Amino acid sequence: MAAPATPNTETEVLSLEEKFAGIASPDTREGYEGYIIAADKAEEVVKYIRDDLGYDYLSSVTGVDYLEDDHMEVVYHAFKTEGGPALNFKIQTDRENPRVPSITHLYPAAEFQEREAYDMYGILFDGHPDLRRILMWDDFEGWPMRKDWKEAYYEAETKPFKNRWPGGDVYRIEANNPFNKNVVYPEGFNLNGYNPLGDKTLYDMLNQYDRGGSNLKTDQIVVNIGPQHPSTHGVFRMVVRLDGENVNALKPVFGYLHRNHEKIGERNTWLMNMPYTDRLDYLTSMCNNHAYALTVEKMMGLEVPERADYIRVLMNELTRIASHLWATGFLLNDLGAFQTPMLYLIKNRELILDFFEATSGTRMMCNYSRFGGVAYDLPDTLRDENTMDWLHEMIHERLPRGLEELERFLSNNEIVRTRAIGLSPVTAQEAIALGMSGPMLRAAGVPYDVRRAEPYGIYDRFDFDIPVGTTGDVYDRYLVRVNEIRESIKILKQCLRDMPAKGDIMSVKPGYTHKVPAGEAYGRGENPKGELGFYCVSKGKGHPYRYHIRAPSFINLTGLEKLCVGTKIADVVVVLGSIDIVLGEVDR
Amino acid sequence: MTDELKNPNIPVPAELEGTVTITTLDKLYNWSRRSSIFPMIFGLACCAIEMICAASSRFDLARFGMEVFRATPRQSDLMIVSGTVTKKMVPQIVRLYNQMPEPKYVMAMGACASGGGPFKEGYNVVSGIDKFIPVDVYVPGCPPTPQALIFGLIKLQEKIDQQSIKSVPWYNSDAIEAIPIPILGPDLIDPRQGSQIAREMAVATEAEA
Numbered sequence: 001m002a003a004p005a006t007p008n009t010e011t012e013v014l015s016l017e018e019k020f021a022g023i024a025s026p027d028t029r030e031g032y033e034g035y036i037i038a039a040d041k042a043e044e045v046v047k048y049i050r051d052d053l054g055y056d057y058l059s060s061v062t063g064v065d066y067l068e069d070d071h072m073e074v075v076y077h078a079f080k081t082e083g084g085p086a087l088n089f090k091i092q093t094d095r096e097n098p099r100v101p102s103i104t105h106l107y108p109a110a111e112f113q114e115r116e117a118y119d120m121y122g123i124l125f126d127g128h129p130d131l132r133r134i135l136m137w138d139d140f141e142g143w144p145m146r147k148d149w150k151e152a153y154y155e156a157e158t159k160p161f162k163n164r165w166p167g168g169d170v171y172r173i174e175a176n177n178p179f180n181k182n183v184v185y186p187e188g189f190n191l192n193g194y195n196p197l198g199d200k201t202l203y204d205m206l207n208q209y210d211r212g213g214s215n216l217k218t219d220q221i222v223v224n225i226g227p228q229h230p231s232t233h234g235v236f237r238m239v240v241r242l243d244g245e246n247v248n249a250l251k252p253v254f255g256y257l258h259r260n261h262e263k264i265g266e267r268n269t270w271l272m273n274m275p276y277t278d279r280l281d282y283l284t285s286m287c288n289n290h291a292y293a294l295t296v297e298k299m300m301g302l303e304v305p306e307r308a309d310y311i312r313v314l315m316n317e318l319t320r321i322a323s324h325l326w327a328t329g330f331l332l333n334d335l336g337a338f339q340t341p342m343l344y345l346i347k348n349r350e351l352i353l354d355f356f357e358a359t360s361g362t363r364m365m366c367n368y369s370r371f372g373g374v375a376y377d378l379p380d381t382l383r384d385e386n387t388m389d390w391l392h393e394m395i396h397e398r399l400p401r402g403l404e405e406l407e408r409f410l411s412n413n414e415i416v417r418t419r420a421i422g423l424s425p426v427t428a429q430e431a432i433a434l435g436m437s438g439p440m441l442r443a444a445g446v447p448y449d450v451r452r453a454e455p456y457g458i459y460d461r462f463d464f465d466i467p468v469g470t471t472g473d474v475y476d477r478y479l480v481r482v483n484e485i486r487e488s489i490k491i492l493k494q495c496l497r498d499m500p501a502k503g504d505i506m507s508v509k510p511g512y513t514h515k516v517p518a519g520e521a522y523g524r525g526e527n528p529k530g531e532l533g534f535y536c537v538s539k540g541k542g543h544p545y546r547y548h549i550r551a552p553s554f555i556n557l558t559g560l561e562k563l564c565v566g567t568k569i570a571d572v573v574v575v576l577g578s579i580d581i582v583l584g585e586v587d588r
Numbered sequence: 589m590t591d592e593l594k595n596p597n598i599p600v601p602a603e604l605e606g607t608v609t610i611t612t613l614d615k616l617y618n619w620s621r622r623s624s625i626f627p628m629i630f631g632l633a634c635c636a637i638e639m640i641c642a643a644s645s646r647f648d649l650a651r652f653g654m655e656v657f658r659a660t661p662r663q664s665d666l667m668i669v670s671g672t673v674t675k676k677m678v679p680q681i682v683r684l685y686n687q688m689p690e691p692k693y694v695m696a697m698g699a700c701a702s703g704g705g706p707f708k709e710g711y712n713v714v715s716g717i718d719k720f721i722p723v724d725v726y727v728p729g730c731p732p733t734p735q736a737l738i739f740g741l742i743k744l745q746e747k748i749d750q751q752s753i754k755s756v757p758w759y760n761s762d763a764i765e766a767i768p769i770p771i772l773g774p775d776l777i778d779p780r781q782g783s784q785i786a787r788e789m790a791v792a793t794e795a796e797a
Contacts, residue, residue: 136712137676141774144711151711152775173708174715178788182675182708182715183775189789191782196773227680230629230659234636235677256677257633260710267709276706282634282731346644364637364731584633 013052016089020045027090031299031519031538034088042091042101046076050106054080055087057432057448058103060522060533060550061113063121065095067147072098072121075535077522077550078107081432081446083453086522093123102128109435112254112558120145120262132201135255135587139196141186145263152177152184158543159267199239206241206249218243223569227256231334231573234583238560238572245568250561254554257587265547270296270514271371273547278365280532280549281585283323286315286356287527289369294456295523295534296371299516307503308373309458313495314391315356315368316525317488321399322352323528324439324481324488325406327580331478332410334577335419341410348402351394358382371514373506388496395492403485411482420475424563424575431472434559437552438530439480440579444472450526461498462491474578481580484528513542520546529553529580549588553581614752621665621691622748625654625741628664630684633671635698635731642734654741661687666744668737669723672700672707673714675776679769685721686766690758693748695740696723699730706730714776721767 016024016035024035024045037045049055055078064073072093077086091100102125104111114125115134122143125131133140142149153173155161163169174180206222226237235256241249261280265273277292278285290312297304304312326349329342353363358379360366368375382390410416426436431444441448447466451459467483469476518540524533530552537546556579563579564572598610631639642649649655658664661684673681685694696717699705704715717723724747727740757764768779777785 137772139773151709153709153715155709179778179781179784181719181776181778182704182711182713183777185777185785185789186774187789188793189774190786191771191773191777191779192786194771194773196771198772227677228630228684234631234633255712256674256680257672258674258676258712259633259672259707260712264707264710279634279706282637343645346641347646350641350646363733364634 016045016049016053019048024089027088029519031517033520034090036090036092039091039093039100042103043106045089046103046106049078049087049089053087054082057081058107058109058435059086059437059524059531060535060548061110061117062535062546062548062550063117063123063145064537064546064548065121065145065147067095070095072123074100074117074123075520076103076110077533077535079453081448081453083448085454088522098123099126100124101126102131104128107435108433109555109558112554119143122146130205132205135258137255138198138201144260151260151263152182157267158541159269159272202239202251202253206239206251220248225572227253232576233330233581234586236576236581236583236586238564238576240564240569240572242569245570247564247567247569247572250564250572252557252560254587257583259584259588261549261588262547266544268544269512269542270516270544271512273544274369275365275367278367279584280551280588281323281527281529281553281582282364283326283582284319284528285364285366286312286319286368287525288532289366290316290457291523291525291527291532292534293369293371294525295521295536296514296516298523299519299521299536299538300371300514301517302372303507304373304457305504305507306458307377307500308505308507310495310499311374311378311505312369312457313459313462314492314499315359315366317492317495318352318355320488320528321485322349323580324485325349325402327528327577328406328410328478328481331474331574331577331580332416334573335416337415341406345402345406348399351398355382355391355394358387370506370510372508373504375510377505392496395489395496399485399489403482403489407482411479416478417475419574420478420578421473422471423474423571424567424578426472426559426563428472430559430562434562435555436530436559437556438527439477439484440472440530440556440559442467443469443476443480445470450524450531454524456523456525462494464488464491474574477578477580515540515542516544524550527552529582529585530556549585551585551588553579553583553585554588557581557586614754617753618749618751622745623653624656625666625693625744626656626658626664627654627666627668628661628684628688629657629659630667631670632673632677633700635670635701638731638734639668639670639697639737642737647734647738649738649741652738652741652745661685662689664688665691666693666695668695668697669701669717670697670731672705673717674712675714675770676712676772678714678717678720678776679772681717682720682767682769686769690764691756693724693744694721695725695727695744697727697737697740698732699728702726702728720770720778 023038023041027034027036057079060077074091076089093100117123119133119135220243223240226232227235237253239251277288280288325345329345332341357363360368426444428445431441447468449466464487467480469480516538520537522535524531533550535548536544539545563575696702701717707713708715725740725744729736771777
């Protein structure tokens with residue numbers, strides 16, 4: 001595990017272009033920033049970025065296909081855990097034989113993200129320990145995110161489709177496909193004698209591991225947990241190799257809910273992606289909307305009216321409470337307290353959903369932010385009460401009461417403590433190296449919160465603490481979540497007190513189409529699960545050229561194997577529950 | 589209960605009123621089945637969250653006799669396909685469906701399971717679970733609210749009420765054939781379309797030549 005180095009304070013640290021003249025050159029394309037690094041010297045430069053410049057936290061890795069320029073690019077965003085803006089660097093490669101050195105040995109956080117770039121673009125990462133497809137299956141044909149790859153239901157490069165809008169000519173796209181399904185096969189394909197690989201590469205990978213442990217000759221068995229299993233929080237699959245009850249290897253399998261957000265997002269107009277972001281982490285749609293709106297506002301240079309900013313904070317923090325309540329309830333479920341704590345916590349979550357429904361029209365998929373504000377103002381009344389009075393009662397009385405109840409029954413519960421304390425601890429260095437974010441990172445003792453590290457919106461106006469843990473075990477993750485609920489309530493009280501009673505909620509005239517200036521932007525927000533980032537590239541058109549989502553649940557899982565190996569099989573379920581994943585976001 | 593089951597055409601002697609009910613076997617059978625539908629714990633995506641909410645205290649599915657969620661298909665009567673069906677997941681869904689004992693029902697919950705929904709055009713998305721397994725009730729919405737889900741379940745109960753032991757397929761002497769499990773090849777392959785795939789792809793190759 002790579003340890004983050006202390007920045008070299010004695011000698012002055014040279015900037016990247018001074019140290020590596022001719023190897024790392026500033027990106028001069030209009031609207032772009034950061035550096036372009038020569039592929040053959042990448043390792044040296046990345047090591048310098050990590051160790052000497054102090055960018056110890058690799059947040060996002062993704063590919064971009066520049067079809068007309070005939071090259072592909074891998075884009076990295078690294079941050080300092082002390083806070084501050086990103087360092088963005090890129091490695092370019094040609095389209096015919098795309099090869100880029102892997103940086104997983106420097107930043108273990110890159111492991112799954114490089115696999116994803118390989119899966120989507122076919123970029124080969126030299127030196128990657130386990131380069132297999134991650135979201136699609138091994139036999140799948142084609143690199144779906146390449147700009148010249150067309151899906152079976154392909155109609156046009158971008159929406160709105162000319163033949164449907166504004167005329168309104170609706171037809172079933174199935175009629176265009178000979179199989180009446182969303183499929184396309186290579187020429188001459190015949191099912192007779194066809195023998196798919198299936199899970200062969202996965203099991204080969206699993207068996208490479210050192211058998212470890214004692215000298216006793218024991219039988220090892222491989223158990224598949226999922227994709228249909230009540231404890232995996234959705235359609236997630238873990239392949240576990242067991243020695244008795246001990247886990248000695250584990251491989252997560254993704255993609256059972258891969259819904260092609262990014263491919264669809266690049267055909268959509270900018271605003272059309274807003275409802276799709278709801279369906280990423282479907283428990284926290286308000287936060288997802290906010291993070292996406294931030295990214296596009298950054299590119300368009302839009303300001304947000306003060307009242308809209310307060311409303312966004314209100315929604316974000318309520319979402320955080322709702323999500324943490326849900327996560328805690330299901331963690332308890334996984335610990336064996338089947339249903340009862342969950343029912344109590346969902347009861348409180350329903351209160352928050354009622355407010356969302358009254359404001360945005362729907363309980364879960366709120367679709368509430370717009371570029372330059374929010375879609376609607378708060379309603380005047382809610383359940384025949386004045387909304388502000390209702391909110392006041394919820395925030396000052398009902399939610400604190402619910403939190404107090406939760407703490408009284410669970411935090412010092414002997415069974416919870418015995419089961420969770422000391423289970424799968426993770427150190428601060430490991431958590432940073434593995435790219436964990438949100439409560440996972442803070443439980444390991446790193447006070448890193450995007451709301452503090454790089455404040456967005458009006459978060460710099462509020463007084464709140466960042467709860468941290470000490471050992472990073474399951475109990476710490478639980479405690480950090482509970483304490484974050486308390487801090488969110490604190491923010492909400494200030495928010496209600498300071499919110500302007502009247503005011504604009506949009507700084508621009510609402511519209512359906514937006515022209516976003518050419519360039520790139522990485523916008524991020526502190527979601528309940530961790531850092532949600534959007535990397536967007538615009539070509540000055542009405543739709544994104546590249547739309548990438550840095551999903552916190554997905555990247556938090558990079559450490560799953562590390563967290564689970566050495567524990568018992570029953571603990572794997574608890575560890576997964578404590579990471580708090582949502583499959584919509586893991587697989588996108 | 590007795591009122592619900594009573595067949596009014598056959599009189600009951602006055603002294604047995606309230607103690608004895610005369611009814612048809614169909615009615616009794618359907619009443620008992622529809623009052624204890626065991627759904628499978630089977631969450632695919634966003635809709636599963638609303639399904640959990642529907643089962644929890646506020647909406648409380650238990651009022652309608654369908655709250656016993658079973659984690660195994662062998663003990664379930666109803667599969668609620670709650671979310672986007674992806675190509676990677678569909679072999680598992682069909683396998684689960686085959687593992688459920690008869691009588692079994694399928695509910696497509698939400699836009700994605702009914703017809704692909706917002707993700708229909710995606711390269712890894714199946715445009716509706718009814719392309720592979722028969723569906724009894726479709727519940728629209730994205731996601732459907734818990735109320736909508738409960739309404740869908742009540743519609744399913746109404747459907748069960750219409751069935752008759754004489755005609756239901758699971759009491760026929762013919763064995764019910766399992767649905768062939770789709771294969772993950774270069775793209776999703778439905779084994780029932782094997783020959784059609786070979787034919788179409790051969791035509792495409794010839795046209796090119």
